[in-house]
Amino acid sequence: xxxxxxxxxxxxxxxxxxxxxxxxxxxxxxxxxxxxxxxxxxxxxxxxxxxxxxxxxxxxxxxxxxxxxxxxxxxxxxxxxxxxxxxxxxxxxxxxxxxxxxxxxxxxxxxxxxxxxxxxxxxxxxxxxxxxxxxxxxxxxxxxxxxxxxxxxxxxxxxxxxxxxxxxxxxxxxxxxxxxxxxxxxxxxxxxxxxxxxxxxxxxxxxxxxxxxxxxxxxxxxxxxxxxxxxxxxxxxxxxxxxxxxxxxxxxxxxxxxxxxxxxxx
Numbered sequence: 001x002x003x004x005x006x007x008x009x010x011x012x013x014x015x016x017x018x019x020x021x022x023x024x025x026x027x028x029x030x031x032x033x034x035x036x037x038x039x040x041x042x043x044x045x046x047x048x049x050x051x052x053x054x055x056x057x058x059x060x061x062x063x064x065x066x067x068x069x070x071x072x073x074x075x076x077x078x079x080x081x082x083x084x085x086x087x088x089x090x091x092x093x094x095x096x097x098x099x100x101x102x103x104x105x106x107x108x109x110x111x112x113x114x115x116x117x118x119x120x121x122x123x124x125x126x127x128x129x130x131x132x133x134x135x136x137x138x139x140x141x142x143x144x145x146x147x148x149x150x151x152x153x154x155x156x157x158x159x160x161x162x163x164x165x166x167x168x169x170x171x172x173x174x175x176x177x178x179x180x181x182x183x184x185x186x187x188x189x190x191x192x193x194x195x196x197x198x199x200x201x202x203x204x205x206x207x208x209x210x211x212x213x214x215x216x217x218x219x220x221x222x223x224x225x226x227x228x229x230x231x232x233x234x235x236x237x238x239x240x241x242x243x244x245x246x247x248x249x250x251x252x253x254x255x256x257x258x259x260x261x262x263x264x265x266x
Contacts, residue, residue: 002021003024003029004021004022004024005019005020005021005022006019006020006021007019008020028227028238029226029227030227030228030229030238031046031047031226031227031228031229032180032228032229033217033221033228033229033230033233034143034171034178034232035051036049036051036054036055036220036221036228037054037055037058037079037142037143037170037171038079038142038143038171042055042078042079042082046226047224047226048224048226049221049222049224049226051082052082053222054220054221054222055079055082055083055086055142055170056082056083056085056086056089057086057219057220057221057222058083058086058170058171058212058216058220059082059083059084059085059086059087059088059089059090059140059168059170060086060087060089060090061212061213061216061219061220062083062086062087062140062168062169062170062210062212063086063087063088063090063091064090065210065212065213065216066168066208066210067091068138068166068208069136070093070135070136070137070138070164070166071093071094071135071136071137072093072094072095072096072098072131072132072135072136072137072138073087073088073091073093073094073095073096073137073138073140074095074096074097074098074099074131074132074137074138074139074140075095075099075139075140075141076099076125076139076140076141076142076153077099077100077101077125078101079142079170080139080140080141080142080170081140083140083142083168083170084138084140087138087140087168091138093138096131097128097131098127098128098131098132098137098157099125099126099127099128099153100125100126100127100128101124101125102123102124102125102126125153125156126156127156127157127159127160128160129160129161132157132160132161132162133160133161133162134161134162134163135161135162135163135164136162136163136164136166137157137162137163137164137165137166138166138168139153139154139157139165139166139167139168139206140168140169140170141153141167141168141169141170142169142170142171143169143170143171143174144169144173144174144191144192144200144211145174145190145191146189146190146191147190147191147192147195147200147203148191150191150200150203150204151203151204151205154167154204154205154206155205158205164207165205165206165207166206166207166208166209166210167201167204167206167208167209167210168209168210169209169210169211169212170212171211171212171233172211172212172213172214172217172230172233173192173197173211173214173233174190174191174192174232174233175187175190175192175193175232175233175234175235176190176231176232176233176234176235177190177232178231178232179231179237179241180229191203197209197211214230214233214234217230217233
């Protein structure tokens with residue numbers, strides 16, 4: 001569907017429905033780039049761009065940007081899997097399924113409290129121990145947002161016997177709040193705002209960490225002539241951000257020095 005389009009199912013005509021599209025004139029079109037990274041289903045097409053291929057391309061870019069010697073590439077279900085396949089294809093390192101997802105748990109990063117996020121992560125993902133035992137693993141995930149549960153998956157893989165865990169993220173560092181629907185109210189909650197990549201690597205317990213470069217987002221979608229919002233990565237929003245919208249957005253900082261409060265993915 002196009003922005004603002006209404007599908008009317010009325011039994012009329014050959015298809016039994018028709019659409020109504022408003023005329024926005026020359027208004028800027030800016031699809032949320034996080035749809036390609038995380039939100040949308042892999043079989044989606046957004047403005048002619050395959051979400052599956054975009055995620056694979058992100059993995060290929062990560063493999064070229066952050067190569068590492070390893071025995072296998074694994075993806076964190078679900079949206080990390082497509083990028084992991086792309087990383088494996090580009091690097092020549094075999095892809096393996098090594099993390100199993102509990103299908104009855106929803107998205108963890110939008111849970112309203114840290115306690116709920118940590119509880120969900122603990123029962124959401126489980127490793128296949130005999131796959132990772134004694135192996136050097138490249139683990140691909142789609143994003144790190146608050147970072148309050150970032151070390152959980154790394155710890156889980158190490159407990160299962162992984163020799164090394166190299167974390168690759170198929171999005172740039174999350175640096176700004178989203179004002180269009182995602183529950184991220186302030187910059188103070190974002191780990192990449194408060195810590196360097198080296199510090200995040202240490203907090204996560206990973207052997208290395210690499211994010212998708214923000215300048216590679218256009219390459220990720222195949223340089224398609226589409227507008228997209230990357231405000232969460234750059235602070236450049238497609239609509240005017242007023243002082244009222246920004247008010248208080250620096251509040252809500254989190255203490256990442258306490259390892260007990262930073263267990264898990266996210």
